[in-house]
Amino acid sequence: MSAVAPVMDALDRRIINALQGGFPLSDTPYQDVAEGLGIDEATLLARLQRLLDTGVLTRFGPMFQIERLGGRFVLAAQAVPEDRFEAVTALVNAFPEVAHNYRRTHRLNMWFVLATETPEGIDDVIRRIEMATGLPVFAFPKRREFFVDMRLQA
Incomplete structure (x- = not known):
């Protein structure tokens, strides 16, 4: 039985790219990222959750040394x-x-x-x-x- 690869669109890829280089240190970081992508915060959060739920992302969080x-x-x-x-x-x-x-x-x-x-x-x-x-x-x-x-x- 082969696994079906999750489908990602251009917005998913833009979200992943935007979140890799840094995360805003503000009171509204998700809103700030969403605005930079030209979407609303609810869309960003829903997309992140779907990427986690489908296994495209296995984790979303900071990496510490x-x-x-x-x-x-x-x-x-x-x-x-x-x-x-x-x-x-x-x-x-x-x-x-x-x-x-x-x-x-x-x-x-x-x-x-x-x-x-x-x-x-x-x-x-x-x-x-x-x-x-x-x-x-x-x-x-x-x-x-x-x-x-x-x-x-x-």
């Missing part, structure tokens, strides 16, 4: 038996330090991002996830950061 705030990010993975995948997903996602969780077709079939307020917090949350799931967690610390700026043709 947590290390500059004293914390740490780590990409982590587990090899989860297929018959336990849903249960382990629920256990892992219950940890507030889990920022994202992805299923992959690989021996390490569950990948997730851990974010903690301190560098030492990573080791603690990994230990707690291992205890909760009974499975080892493989941590892949960031060695270098890359910034990708994706622009869509409107």
